[in-house]
Amino acid sequence: MSKVRHEGTLSKDSVSFFCYNIYIYRFAVKTLQTGYIEGVNLARIVGAIGIIVFHYGCHNGILSPYLCSYANDSWGRVLVAVFLAISGACLARTYASDFEWKHYFGRRWKAIYPMFYLCYLFFFVEAAISVGTWWKSGIPYYRFVYTLLGIDGYIAPLQPNFSLVGDWFLGPIIICYILFPALLWLLKRIPYATSVILLAGSWFIPYLPFFTGDPFQNLWTCVTVFYLGMLTAQSRTVLCSQPALWISAAILALFLFVKIPFYGTLHMFGPILAGIALFVTLVNVGRICERNKPVKSVLSVLGKWSYPIFLVQHIVILRVLVHWSGYTVATAVKGLLIAIVTSVLLAWTLTLVHERILSFFSPEKAH
Numbered sequence: 001m002s003k004v005r006h007e008g009t010l011s012k013d014s015v016s017f018f019c020y021n022i023y024i025y026r027f028a029v030k031t032l033q034t035g036y037i038e039g040v041n042l043a044r045i046v047g048a049i050g051i052i053v054f055h056y057g058c059h060n061g062i063l064s065p066y067l068c069s070y071a072n073d074s075w076g077r078v079l080v081a082v083f084l085a086i087s088g089a090c091l092a093r094t095y096a097s098d099f100e101w102k103h104y105f106g107r108r109w110k111a112i113y114p115m116f117y118l119c120y121l122f123f124f125v126e127a128a129i130s131v132g133t134w135w136k137s138g139i140p141y142y143r144f145v146y147t148l149l150g151i152d153g154y155i156a157p158l159q160p161n162f163s164l165v166g167d168w169f170l171g172p173i174i175i176c177y178i179l180f181p182a183l184l185w186l187l188k189r190i191p192y193a194t195s196v197i198l199l200a201g202s203w204f205i206p207y208l209p210f211f212t213g214d215p216f217q218n219l220w221t222c223v224t225v226f227y228l229g230m231l232t233a234q235s236r237t238v239l240c241s242q243p244a245l246w247i248s249a250a251i252l253a254l255f256l257f258v259k260i261p262f263y264g265t266l267h268m269f270g271p272i273l274a275g276i277a278l279f280v281t282l283v284n285v286g287r288i289c290e291r292n293k294p295v296k297s298v299l300s301v302l303g304k305w306s307y308p309i310f311l312v313q314h315i316v317i318l319r320v321l322v323h324w325s326g327y328t329v330a331t332a333v334k335g336l337l338i339a340i341v342t343s344v345l346l347a348w349t350l351t352l353v354h355e356r357i358l359s360f361f362s363p364e365k366a367h
Helices: 012-028 040-059 075-094 101-130 141-149 170-189 191-207 219-232 242-257 269-289 293-304 306-324 329-360
Strands: none
Touching: 040 075, 040 269, 040 293, 040 306, 040 329, 075 170, 075 219, 075 269, 101 170, 101 306, 101 329, 170 191, 170 219, 191 219, 191 269, 219 269, 242 269, 269 293, 293 306, 306 329
């Protein structure tokens, strides 16, 4: 006699399928946090101003011993780590619950390239007026494609090109943006295993013979920091708690002010840990600052200028040092202050122009 399945009952296969989906949801898919990260604008501002100070020190022999390095490493590495962590954290929050390819890549292009091209055009005109030429002789014209892609600064040590604005780490950030969908998939399914694999790889991959230059500039290292920023963004106890503030501040103070005898054996773990500690510290301090509404408004405005500051600061520094390099500490400090103020004012001006251009071409204008 054939078996009859009654409505309202569950077959063995249905129960198995249901249990399997519960398992997938519970163990394979992580529910991620969404929304704005309180305090992140302070991290953006400190990172941008810090890069100006660091690069000014790199080009000024008098201030170099004070501005370029801390007790164990280079300030540049830590500040780059902060930028990478911020980028990863903000994207992980923005696209935690809803990711759509066209929307994501459209917003990334809009956030990076119009401002980059505007800054490049500004300094192209400035160089053409002041120097008489901007095109570097002897460089194949096809390499201008690196500039169009925004990776010219990253490629420059390998192939001289027409890089003019920004710095090397814009290239890794753009590449991290391209890899973000895959990293988000891993964050949702195997978040901690991925971080272990990336950290394990950062121990030796940047030092392999076929990689040259600073191992922190290696793409593997940059992706590792970017992903750790994504992972950090999902922890309320890390970004929104006083214990996390004190722990991260203590770790940061240890690396910044205490000479660690075995620091070299940490390879890239040292600057990665210091950078993440600085990121967590600044976000928690920024969260406290944002409790005051006027301060929050100021930080929000200045935070929008961090990207154009980053784009223009290096070339501004070089222009300022022509007249304010100085032979005394006092004169050098004046030049540093001029470089900071000039970079901020220029970033503000370019932001206004950028917003006007985008609003002119916005779809809403047609209606």
